[in-house]
Amino acid sequence: MASNVVAFVGENENGILAELSRSLMEPLPGFGLRGHVIDLHDPDWPARFQPLAMQGLAFGWGSAGIGSGLKAGEDNLWDALRVPFVSVLADTPCQLPAHHRIAARHVANGYTIADWLDVQRRFIRSPQISATLPGAVPPNAERDTIPWQERPHRMVFVKTGEDPAPRRAGWQEWPAPLRALAEEAAEEAARRPTGEITVLVAEIAVARGLHLEERPEILLTVTRQVDLYIRARRSDAFARALLPLGATIIGRGWDHLPRDGARATLHPAIPAAELSSLYARTQFVVSTNPNFARGIHERPVNAFAARACAVSDENAFTRERFAALPTWFGLDWTAPDLADRIAAIFHDRTDHGPHTDAGLVLAGRDFAPERFLRGLIDLADLVRATQALPRLAA
Numbered sequence: 001m002a003s004n005v006v007a008f009v010g011e012n013e014n015g016i017l018a019e020l021s022r023s024l025m026e027p028l029p030g031f032g033l034r035g036h037v038i039d040l041h042d043p044d045w046p047a048r049f050q051p052l053a054m055q056g057l058a059f060g061w062g063s064a065g066i067g068s069g070l071k072a073g074e075d076n077l078w079d080a081l082r083v084p085f086v087s088v089l090a091d092t093p094c095q096l097p098a099h100h101r102i103a104a105r106h107v108a109n110g111y112t113i114a115d116w117l118d119v120q121r122r123f124i125r126s127p128q129i130s131a132t133l134p135g136a137v138p139p140n141a142e143r144d145t146i147p148w149q150e151r152p153h154r155m156v157f158v159k160t161g162e163d164p165a166p167r168r169a170g171w172q173e174w175p176a177p178l179r180a181l182a183e184e185a186a187e188e189a190a191r192r193p194t195g196e197i198t199v200l201v202a203e204i205a206v207a208r209g210l211h212l213e214e215r216p217e218i219l220l221t222v223t224r225q226v227d228l229y230i231r232a233r234r235s236d237a238f239a240r241a242l243l244p245l246g247a248t249i250i251g252r253g254w255d256h257l258p259r260d261g262a263r264a265t266l267h268p269a270i271p272a273a274e275l276s277s278l279y280a281r282t283q284f285v286v287s288t289n290p291n292f293a294r295g296i297h298e299r300p301v302n303a304f305a306a307r308a309c310a311v312s313d314e315n316a317f318t319r320e321r322f323a324a325l326p327t328w329f330g331l332d333w334t335a336p337d338l339a340d341r342i343a344a345i346f347h348d349r350t351d352h353g354p355h356t357d358a359g360l361v362l363a364g365r366d367f368a369p370e371r372f373l374r375g376l377i378d379l380a381d382l383v384r385a386t387q388a389l390p391r392l393a394a
Contacts, residue, residue: 002056002083005033006049008067010040017063019272020298023138024369031377033058040066059084059380061110064091065099068107076104084383086110086376088133092227092290093119094198094220101126108383110376113295115196123198123216129386131379136372137301137363142280148307148353153248155311155346156278157286158299160269161239161253162232171225181205182222189230193332194315195293197230198223227291234313234333235288241339242286245346250278279306283352284345287312288333296321300328301367304359309352311345325362326355 005028007021018037025035036052038045060067060078065087072080083106090112093100100109100120109130111117117130146152168186171179185201192200201223205212212219239249239257247264254266270278279285285303289296293316300310300318304327312318314330322328329345331338 002058003033004052004055004057005035006052006057006060006067007035007037008040008060008062008070009037010066014269014272016272017066019275020138021063024136024372026138027370027373030370031373033377038067053081053083057081057083059086059376059383061086061088061376061380063088064096065089065102065109068099068102068104076102076107078106079104082106082387084108084380086133086379086383088112088376089116090135092116092198092224092292093124094224094227097124097217097220100124102128104128105387106383108379110379112372113292115292115294119196119198123202123213123219129379129383131375131382133375133379134371135295135298135301135367136369137298137305137367138276138369139364140276140280140302140306142277143305143307143360146281148283148356149351151281151283151308153278153282155242155245155247155284155286156250156282157239157242157247158250158270158275158278159235159239159288160251161235161249161257162228163253163256164229164232164236167225167229167232177208177210178218178222181208181210182226184208185222185226186229189226189291190233191334193334194234194289194291194313197227197291201226230291231288237333237338238286238288238313238342241342244339245343247286247346275302276306279303279308282306282308284309284311284329286342289313289315293317301363303327304356304363305367307353307356307360309356310359311342321366322362325358327352327359 009017009021021037028035038048068085068087070077078085085107087109089109093116101124109128110133112133112135114132120126171182185204189197243262243264245263249264250267251269279302285299285308287297287299295317300312303310309327311329313333318330331341
């Protein structure tokens with residue numbers, strides 16, 4: 001029986017996808033499978049892939065759909081090999097819409113965020129098998145190395161920054177109807193708690209007498225710009241709140257922040273492989289979510305897995321699932337007192353170490369890599385089984 005599972009990665013910030021793919025596949029031997037990570041930016045990747053394919057592939061997968069569109073001559077590689085491939089999609093469809101619609105019977109879509117499946121079904125309408133997958137975060141081996149109260153980092157924000165103003169200024173070059181749509185959608189999204197915004201953009205377009213449903217590439221392009229702007233504005237609000245505090249901000253893109261009187265220290269991005277150790281030496285991990293309502297970014301769950309506290313913006317998912325966690329500090333990013341609330345958390349000298357068990361249990365129970373892998377295996381098995389079914393006439 002084929003036992004090789006291949007995860008494809010490509011260009012990604014600080015090697016995060018390669019590190020995440022490797023760590024998530026560590027439990028695969030318990031399923032009788034072996035995991036391999038292949039970087040498509042390595043020019044020698046075919047030489048690594050071919051022996052594995054000859055030995056036998058159980059299935060392939062790739063975050064953000066990386067690897068789903070590989071070709072074997074004129075055919076999709078996975079159709080040519082008759083091997084299932086699962087695109088693991090955790091990003092908004094407006095980012096890489098082509099990765100949500102692959103003309104291949106052996107390629108399925110697996111969404112870790114339910115919002116994105118809804119957007120795909122409404123605006124992209126892929127003929128592929130699509131399903132939701134459990135989110136997952138690997139366990140942190142260093143979580144008990146340093147007691148919470150003795151950890152050297154008080155608050156850490158690991159995030160790529162962006163000044164939102166230049167992005168919005170670039171909309172001035174757009175046709176007037178699209179510029180007005182983006183401006184109104186941005187202002188409305190900035191008044192709302194964190195949630196999915198594609199439907200918001202579509203509704204505002206219709207209210208303005210602009211129907212883009214049959215030209216989803218236009219709608220998704222506008223949404224992508226509004227999405228990036230709101231995410232930049234949200235993370236910028238958190239970073240500015242951290243500046244007066246003795247916090248640590250790690251990542252590129254923060255040159256626009258004022259430094260006069262700042263107590264926070266800014267550092268370049270670090271390799272993804274170092275994040276687990278960093279979180280295990282941190283008391284409060286600060287995070288912001290992408291624009292979705294029914295999921296959570298992996299940073300807060302990584303905080304729980306490291307026995308750290310998590311400070312982040314709220315959405316519908318966190319209000320339902322995390323409200324009772326004593327080490328969860330959910331905030332409304334639109335609140336005028338956001339900076340005051342973050343400062344109050346920073347200066348509160350409560351020892352949260354004894355309270356970290358609940359978050360650790362939640363991370364290990366609800367975000368276990370084994371649950372994610374089980375979902376991947378089941379979806380791949382479904383793709384394989386359905387190839388024997390007759391095709392329906394168009």
